[in-house]
Amino acid sequence: MEQRADPRPYSPGLEGVVAGETSIAKVDGANGRLIYRGYPIVELVRAGTYAQVAELLWTGEWPEQAHMPTAPLPRAVLTALRALPGNAHPMDALRTATSVWGAVNRPGWPPTVEDARRLTALAPSALAAFARLRQGLEPIEPDPDLELAAGFLYQLNGESPDQAAARALDAYIITGAEHGFNASTFTARVITSTRSDIASAVAGAIGALKGPLHGGAPSEVVNQLHEIGSAERAEQWARETIDRGERIMGFGHRVYRAYDPRAAALREVAEGMAGMADWLQLAVAVEDTVLRVLAEKKPGRIIKTNVEYYAAAVLQGVGLPSDLFPATFALARHAGWTAHALEQASANRLIRPDVRYIGPAERSLPGVGASR
């Protein structure tokens, strides 16, 4: 092994390392605050739409009104989606669509706000088309009058979505739009920093988000609540789960040491959804019990509800199949990824960290050094 000590600081996983500057969003984990360009997430969810929030992230301006319908799919994207096996991972389908779109449109460098809009509007159409194709159904053309969330539901189900469902999904994608230097956003910035194009940056970001350590699993929250079944069983279930050393899905966060503000915003939305009453009542009762048991069993830790918990309630409430949850999160994050691509390009410096070598010291190949 290389013995010489490298005196430079090293942080595994880059934890705690400040690797850039941004004016897009601030994640204040200690105080449970999340702001997009200064505006708190709870206000954005209450008073804004995803189209407005995306424009805010891209341009820094809050538009009085914004309209973002889903985009028609280029023929090559549709051909690629048709060629995928029906059991392909929806994230792979989305990544493929982005990649093909890039090959067809050949976006240049630096990326533009228009590129960001086009890619963000493409993603829901691509995901909806794949979701239908795998069921043997034909994709549906976008309705230009519908906003992104409503348009996605329409292209998925073939019927005009319920307004409350569309509003709830819109709220969900606002909370998922941006979250600082997470792994997928950082990936998008690294790719952009090489002066590669925005489609490559987003395709890479989707790849990073696909990993279970990042993309999260609100679907596991749904399974968990099914397993618990009733509020009365929650306490015993929580105790046994923690005693087995397992983690309870929808609780805890690497950054937030207070109640995740996105969970609070989504809980409000879920509470307003018709037809959710029973399921939500169970979710709220289980949440209270789990928080109490976690506080008792892990007294040294602050483990609060995270966004996945109420994301599960909303996504289940709007009728999405649970295997589409991670890819729906990816649709939401398009605004953030592309905003970061724009910001990176606006003051670009190639992102190229160093690595500490811990392999063998320099030596000769077997037989080569000995013959000298």
Ligand code: COA
């Ligand atoms: N259920 C049970 N125990 C939990 C827990 C959970 N959801 N989250 C943290 N803990 C416990 C760990 O077992 C560990 O205990 P120990 O020190 O006795 O071994 C301790 O708390 C670690 O806490 P912390 O440092 O705060 O967590 P982390 O930064 O290592 O992990 C997560 C953060 C998100 C990975 C973790 O909380 C988790 O796995 N949560 C469940 C999955 C989830 O909801 N993911 C979505 C995140 S948005």
